[in-house]
Amino acid sequence: MVVVGITGGIGSGKTTIANYIKSFGIPLYVADKEAKALMNRSKVIKRKLIQLFGDKAYVDGKLNRPFLAKMIFNDKSLLNQMNAIVHPKVASHFKRWLKKQDAPYILKEAAIIFENNLQSNYDYIITVVADENLRIERILDRDDTTQEKIKAIINNQWTDSQKKELSDFVISNNDLDQAKKQALQIHTKLLKITAE
Ligand SMILES: CC(C)(COP(=O)(O)OP(=O)(O)OC[C@H]1O[C@@H](n2cnc3c(N)ncnc32)[C@H](O)[C@@H]1O)[C@@H](O)C(=O)NCCC(=O)NCCS
Ligand SMILES: Nc1ncnc2c1ncn2[C@@H]1O[C@H](COP(=O)(O)OP(=O)(O)OP(=O)(O)O)[C@@H](O)[C@H]1O
Incomplete structure (x- = not known):
């Protein structure tokens, strides 16, 4: 089974994009x-x-x-x-879940892949990126939190440019419609690759 990871910093929109790809019938495992x-x-x-x-x-x-x-x-x-x-424990839970899936590929959403050097667990990695000020605004809207707390989390995560370098695909999610277009293109490519 082809395992595709989807990652991105806090507020980048990885859950939003992962759910969009799931809507095409791709099984989604949300590690968090x-x-x-x-x-x-x-x-x-x-x-x-x-x-x-x-x-x-x-x-x-x-x-x-x-x-x-x-x-x-x-x-x-x-x-x-x-x-x-x-x-x-999450890794063994994921292994059991994976055995039950039947699809051209599966998507695994994980906040930390590169930070823990786990890239080799994936066949392909998609990174969702967005400008830091937009990410902070989104989280302030979504959660009961502060700019300071969000920055502490950002400081524990790799920067977008570090992640981009090691990714197979990058989705820029400053604008949701544009991001969805890119996600659909990647999905189409992955279907092609996995059918070969
Ligand atoms: C520490 C916890 C309880 C804080 O919960 P809270 O609701 O305040 O934050 P939330 O879950 O929304 O996470 C905030 C941001 O931190 C990131 N994050 C979460 N856990 C981790 C982690 N272990 N390491 C690095 N970043 C993390 C999230 O992706 C998100 O971007 C929670 O994040 C948690 O249970 N983390 C452990 C689960 C985990 O390891 N998740 C990542 C697996 S990919
Ligand atoms: N392009 C966008 N424009 C505006 N709002 C967006 C966009 N993408 C996502 N959002 C919103 O921003 C918030 C964060 O998105 P989402 O939960 O998908 O991010 P995440 O990367 O999974 O976050 P976390 O790391 O905290 O789990 C959500 O409320 C979501 O609806």
């Missing part, structure tokens, strides 16, 4: 969503996260997202330790 679900469901992950962050990691048995965000996005070592607990 599955990671959060596993962090709420898996007893092993819960125990390890409480070991790492203390009891505040969960409130009434649910992941304490604001607390964790504050901890990890200001401390790279904690971010890496959390990823080391969560990501192997």
Whole structure:
């Protein structure tokens, strides 16, 4: 099965574009969503996260997202330790999901691919880019957050130009209609490649 990764910085629009490609019948695995679900469901992950962050990691048995965000996005070592607990479980969950799919290719949305040197897990990588000021505006509109918090996250992610260099396809999403056109072209190309 051909695995296509779709990535991009916070607010670039990767979820929006991934859902657009999904609407053509392409199965979509959203790593961030599955990671959060596993962090709420898996007893092993819960125990390890409480070991790492203390009891505040969960409130009434649910992941304490604001607390964790504050901890990890200001401390790279904690971010890496959390990823080391969560990501192997997501990887095995993804493997099981992949076995059940039947399509020309599947799309996996992941916030971090290059940052953790995971490019070799993908056959092709699409990076969604957008101007930083637009990304910040979108997140301020979408979430109850601050410019400062968004910048802390951006500082933990690679820049668009670093990601572009290692990507097979780049979608520029300053304008949604233009981005959708590019996404459709890439989808058509991928169907061609996978049919060969
Ligand atoms: C730390 C958490 C609880 C904060 O939740 P919150 O709702 O405040 O933020 P949100 O999930 O919207 O993430 C904000 C931004 O950070 C990025 N991000 C999320 N997790 C990570 C991570 N582990 N490393 C780097 N960037 C990340 C997201 O893509 C997004 O761009 C949450 O991000 C989380 O559970 N992360 C772990 C899951 C994970 O590893 N996701 C990335 C897998 S690809
Ligand atoms: N071209 C666009 N023009 C205006 N708004 C957009 C555009 N693309 C996406 N958005 C909006 O911006 C917000 C962020 O988009 P989206 O959630 O797809 O980004 P993301 O890269 O997945 O973000 P995150 O990294 O936080 O998960 C959403 O509210 C979305 O509807």
